[in-house]
Amino acid sequence: MDRYLHDISIAIESILANKLKSILTALGIIFGVAAVISMLAIGNGAREEILNQIKMVGVNNIVITSLFDEDEQSQIEGSDKLLQKYSPGLTYEDAKAIKSIIPTVHKVSPEISENTYVIQKGRRKSARLMGVTPFYFDLFSFQLSDGNYFNDYQNIHGKKVCVITNGIKKKLFKNADPIGKKIKCG
Structure with a gap:
């Protein structure tokens, strides 16, 4: 148990000694996680929109069109x-x-x-x-x-x-x- 407390105290001292570095690291982690969550949300939204468009046309529908060359x-x-x-x-x-x-x-x-x-x-x-x-x-x-x-x-x-x-x-x-x-x- 003493070992864990010692490790935690070293980590806290390191964070306090390098405040700017610690803040920038925390911001990097926060922005990275936010970017991943945003991309997943955008991907899921696009997927839902595409599925709705396909559903409107009909999943099993075939559209045959007559065109002239x-x-x-x-x-x-x-x-x-x-x-x-x-x-x-x-x-x-x-x-x-x-x-x-x-x-x-x-x-x-x-x-x-x-x-x-x-x-x-x-x-x-x-x-x-x-x-x-x-x-x-x-x-x-x-x-x-x-x-x-x-x-x-x-x-x-x-x-x-x-x-x-x-x-x-x-x-x-x-x-x-x-x-x-x-x-x-x-």
Whole structure:
């Protein structure tokens, strides 16, 4: 026991004899530990953000996009170029074929989008118009604040149903309830 007390007294004498060195050493340890803790916290935060982004897209989702090669696009002249510009790319029938041919595919939601305007009672705002099927909302885990998603019956029979974002709701309807109201797209 005396040995430990002797060692402690030597350590205290050394610290008191070299105050600046002791303070700088303590600060180095404190900043080092703080840096390690900060880096771990930043890493965990980034990991959580990435996992949330993946969860939004869907862990088991595959997104297939139709793109035209820019080199091919530049070689096409006149009306052929115009036809390719407005080519449907992947069609609804392609999506149904993917689902029927590949047994592990459970849900398919083709999507077409266009930048356009939405108009309601004279208010015109730019928006991204997306044509989707009801499975889209399941695949991408969207949460509605009000109303309902459209269903298969409405989709098959071409009913005029629109799901809008909160941003469009605020721009077009201010504080009014948009459910049941009409908007014009285009």
